[in-house]
């Protein structure tokens with residue numbers, strides 16, 4: 001089969017890790033007889049430099065025509081001035097909105113061989129394997145009004161947390177369906193003791209739980225959830241929550257795995273279990289890591305694991321997805337590490353070597 005993939009390499013280590021992910025895709029293509037047509041387009045700081053905008057029209061058009069989008073990372077100190085009219089992150093928010101990517105899927109599973117790289121005790125990390133579904137196109141990030149002004153009492157600012165029933169229902173559906181194909185436990189995270197949007201969220205979650213009687217649902221306040229994530233993380237199977245809560249909780253959850261360099265993500269425009277192919281954007285959780293950019297030492301595994309999600313959700317090629325995940329597991333088991341997770345005695349290898357290793361394990 002033939003697939004079109006738009007690659008938004010972005011800034012810093014972005015192009016270094018997407019290059020390895022693309023090589024892995026080519027290897028899969030040879031082995032399983034698929035053809036991939038990659039179109040590279042701009043996003044983030046490099047796009048601001050070249051086009052004056054963080055997401056040019058060509059990037060949107062190409063992405064919309066593709067089967068899936070692969071993204072590296074955006075941002076860097078060069079574009080960090082808080083009063084700049086346009087920031088690299090604007091490109092990320094714009095592509096999410098343009099493609100309607102309302103469900104952000106962030107799996108958190110701990111590789112038993114890597115527990116040493118977490119700051120948490122390894123017994124706390126035993127059996128940790130859950131998925132966070134974060135709502136991605138609503139809430140405080142996009143709600144209007146969103147602005148600043150000045151009056152006699154000084155500077156003022158407002159952001160708006162707004163959610164419609166439709167927005168809540170579709171992302172909760174992803175949570176319920178995901179729980180159904182996993183261990184049938186769903187934790188819906190909100191702040192229903194304070195926020196009106198959360199009360200609506202919880203009301204809808206309770207209504208939907210009547211349609212999903214096979215899924216055990218609990219409702220957890222976000223402050224409690226943030227505590228439970230480090231206290232007893234193996235209790236979770238699927239967590240579903242709104243945009244800002246999900247942003248914060250997923251950074252916290254990344255600590256469990258020790259390295260941001262191991263965590264993939266998928267952002268989808270449809271409930272992935274509805275059978276049809278889903279438009280999606282796939283990116284590692286980590287940022288552009290400007291301090292190590294250009295050194296060839298970045299860990300490409302999060303980006304490579306994101307490709308596995310791309311195969312699973314956008315191309316519906318489960319066997320290929322599992323093959324990639326197994327190859328990554330094997331590389332870790334055999335003691336190969338990039339610098340971010342290496343200890344004395346490990347085989348420390350470069351970005352390119354890790355990419356080549358995964359490809360060779362796939363052949």
Ligand code: IPM
Pocket residue numbers: 089092093247
């Ligand atoms: C993320 C990031 C982004 C977000 C930033 C870079 C805009 O933190 O993907 O989690 O807040 O969504």
Ligand code: MG
Pocket residue numbers: 247248251
């Ligand atoms: Mg974040």
